[in-house]
Amino acid sequence: MRGRAVERCVVVMRGIVLFGVSPLVAGCDAASSDPALDAMFRVERGQFREGAFPADEGGPATIAVSTLSARVEIASRTEEIRGVLEPSARGVVIGIEGVDGTWLVPAGVPGLDTPGFPTASAVFRLAENFPPGPFVMQVAGADEAGRFGAMGTTMLVAAERPPPAGELVIALTWDGRADLDLHVVAPDGGEAWSGKPNTMKPPVPGEPIDPDEYLKHGRLDHDGNQDCRREPSPNENVIWTMPPPAGEYIVRVDARSMCGAPNASWNVAVYRNDELIDGAAVRGIATPEDVVRLPLPPAQWHGAGAGVYALRFAL
16 A cells, blocks of 8 residues: 555545545545755646556556646746646646656646636746756646556757757757767758858859858758867757758767767757657767767768767658
8 A cells, every 4th residue: 555655645625636634534645745955857736646657557647748838847847737637637747758756736727729628737947956958748647546547748859059050050059078060961962061161062063152041951060079069058059040941851860979988978959940849859979989980981980970869750
């Protein structure tokens, strides 16, 4: 019973189900009174629950989960998460995949656009030591008997700063002193990286050159940690400030130099008009083996086509 106490720790008060330790419920000790000040994330007005995210026990399923923004700034602001639950839901548990510790809040009243379906609504904040990069937020409902249902999830990206302005932004961030390069191949085959910071292809010899043509293509904003000159938060972005072309894009990450670091964790995320493109976020780790890309000759190690595959997406 002890391991399942939180599932049974349900108090009905004036039609609202509250989770937590209550003098009305004896032995209810799995939902903690700990404010969890050192937790990796915190939910405002939520009650902390130790341990992993609960399993599906046949309770009310989560129909949908969303946030106003897919990019969550670490430690600097709060973000609201919303969900729609099956009608029998009276409580909500919120967690992050792979992170121990969840938060319990009461289910909310149905929304105007979802009559008859309780809502999950909470405001959360990521801790200062939360790792940058993509993560999965989990939400599950519980009924009056304390049974949790099938979870709903949404992919978010933890970031130390907002993305640059642009109609399409492909962002690389990493940690440490390594010199990494972002490579982006546009649908027409043009590639941008630190050695050629624009996806525009060279003009055909003899044809007139439009001086504003480069503005229509993806442009690298800067070379992060160039020549091992360490930045506080190294990053690179390839940005389209005009409507980007339709088709498939390929993104790679090249370890130009590890600069003495044993490895470097990196993250790539793609934004269209400040919104994360579904599925276009990935993590990776660069190692010294990535610096030399055999069997290519040395002249091509860090030029066009260099780097390890990160992701591809289509517009």
